[in-house]
Amino acid sequence: MAAPKIIVVGGGLAGLAAVIKIAEAGGTVDLFSIVPVKRSHSVCAQGGINAAKNLKGEGDTTAQHFDDTIYGGDFLANQTPVKAMCEGAPAIIDLLDRMGVPFNRTPEGLLDFRRFGGTLYHRTAFAGATTGQQLLYALDEQVRRYESEGKVRKYEGWEFLSAILDCKRAARGIAAMDLRTMEVRAFPADAVILATGGIGAIFGKSTNSVVCTGSAQSAVFQQGVYYANGEFIQVHPTSIPGEDKLRLMSESARGEGGRVWVPRKAGDTRPWDQIPASERFYFLEEWYPKYGNLVPRDVATRAIHKVVYELGLGLDGQPMVYLDLTHIDRETLNRKLEGILEIYEKFVGDDPREVPMKIFPGMHYTMGGVWVDFDQMTNVPGIFAAGECEYQYHGANRLGANSLVSCIHGGFIAGPNALRFAKNLCAAEGDGGAAAEVARQNEINKKLIANEGSENPFRLWRELGVTMTEHATVIRYNKGLKQADEKILELLERYKRVNLSDKSQWANTSFAFARQLYNMLELSRTITLGAIQRDESRGAHYKPETPERNDERFLKTTKASFTGAVAGPKFEWEAVDTQFIKPRPRRYDAAK
């Protein structure tokens, strides 16, 4: 019998981790990615990767890491897989170290660790301020090694369109589109692993990369895969607003004494340095005298949101506040913060040592995702998922530096389980549904290219982003969420009149984008409607109308299934596995 063939979709950390495990165990892999895998979004991670190695004599343990993660996620994560991740993390760091990741070192040549949010321990290994890039490269190099041995075949510049499902609704491969020739082809496989990242594009501008649209997750959602905890979206308090995207500004700026403020008077047009101290509103310091600018992420994010949208005090009427470092001497800034200051300088053109940075919370991370079981398999047999595209490790709020470890751990679980599944799979009847799926996709393409109307997909997308950012990020009201959902329905209606200005069949990026946009619209309803149903506040999901966590009703995983009806997805709720740590109130104003 031929070696089982596994398809991995997405070449970020989770996808590459799965590829390596499968190739190592003797399977063969077809790896699909929109971009060359070395350009995947994992490169954007900066701060580091968590593992309780206890190399600083603090008595850190994997049990502490587990507790911090569950507590940080406001008890929404299933505890069994999180426990396994935290226990597996130290070996992952060792492996990355052996692969040659240039981690920062202690004078003795050991791994150095730093502090991060949501913990009291030095638990974060790091490679300068580009940890994600360095980790991705290490895995990319190992995959290139397997590629040169013929165990992995890369399809870079191909976009996943859908799973091929047989008559029993089990996966038999994928349909994908060549982004140069625009040709749709069926690729048979014995199992499929999705590792397609976050959904930032649904919010228009985010800290995510261009490819993070959630299109693949939405496609399988529309084919019957559950989408879980869609309403949980992490908004980072300090990002640099840009015309094209939001770029992250690390929390360490505030750690070194950075102060957040706006002019007290709405519409104040004076330059910042002509506003006297008495007319500056240091709102975090006033509202949270104990923690000041170093309140936890979700608190800081909500406060900034309130200042801008409720009090109307954003700078120049724009959604921005100052993050001010100008009172700190240059030498200190250069010594401690140079890397991130250079990012600001390069992209904004101002020197943050001389003028305050203008920052605003930015959509950053997708806690929810494709529903998977503890083996990383979805409810559709043969479709697995790993990394940010699935829901299982971060509950209602992700802790910093836990994303990289969850990607690699999830990939390491998904890869061998997909291989095991593939080995036990009985042969497909006929072509397993391949021809029918390709025909369905070609029909969609044909219709889209010939469509007549007056709607531009990029403009529809902007409207989606504005609505989702306004109503479905930091502060949520049922009325606003309802408006957002109505807007999505309007956009879905207008999508029927989408007219591509480019109707060619060669490297047609607006065509590929229009297909992604449809999937974004369908998936965004799991966020708006899921948030409407969850009448409580938990982690990143905050509703002023129900400001408390309600374990009795909502200590539950939200599971959405696609219906195709105007009413939207069908929702059900699944009990959370809390067998190891009893849920307790989450507060960061005192030691837990």
Add this chain to the structure above:
Amino acid sequence: MAERTVQLEIRRQASPEAPAVWEKFELAWRPGMNVISAMMEIAANPVTAEGRETTPITYDSNCLEEICGSCAMLINGRARMACSALVENLEQPIKLEPLSKFPLVRDLQVDRSVLFENLKRVKAWVPVDGTYDLGAGPRVFPQQQEISYPLSNCISCTCCMEVCPQFNEETGFVGAATIAQVKLFNNHPTGKVLKEERLRALAGDGGIQECGFAQNCVEVCPKQIPLTNAISDVGRDVLVQKVKDWLRG
């Protein structure tokens, strides 16, 4: 007062075989614009400066933070990343062209897969035994890490190859980026077991002797990687390897 605008001239080519044409665009100026946001604006309203309807520009991009290496192109004649090219700092009209040394796909998109093939050729990886738990990696002192880390920051943008006079079809030169990766892996405590193979891969045609020391690579590198240092270090090692191989017969 007239509204402030941004003028762009973009070299368009519908396919590798199609003729190249220049299109002009005039967009409303907005603070903080970069070349990418200008092209996003064109996608949302694909009309030329003359008011003629056209198509959105095809170009590579992903992270938009100068870390994924996707959006390299010629901007006012200079090879650089479009995401970090702020409109404010550019002379107008801003001229956008595809990189010239790589096969053109469409508009500003080119095929740079040659770099990834080169990385295979020099075995740019650490040959680990396996992914199971084998304990901690080798000790690496901070002084060594400070040499490795900058080399490991290479984003594979290929700007160094674009500006190299020796990088062309005639020489088949691998280019500075690949040579810097050879230095990185040859210096790693485990990676160095493949050192001889890597050096031999750079010894023949298209190898390190093709370098003409123009030093354009180090000037254009958006990550300030010490490329010329890497070339001279690896060049010396290749020479030593050649002598060793000759003596061994």
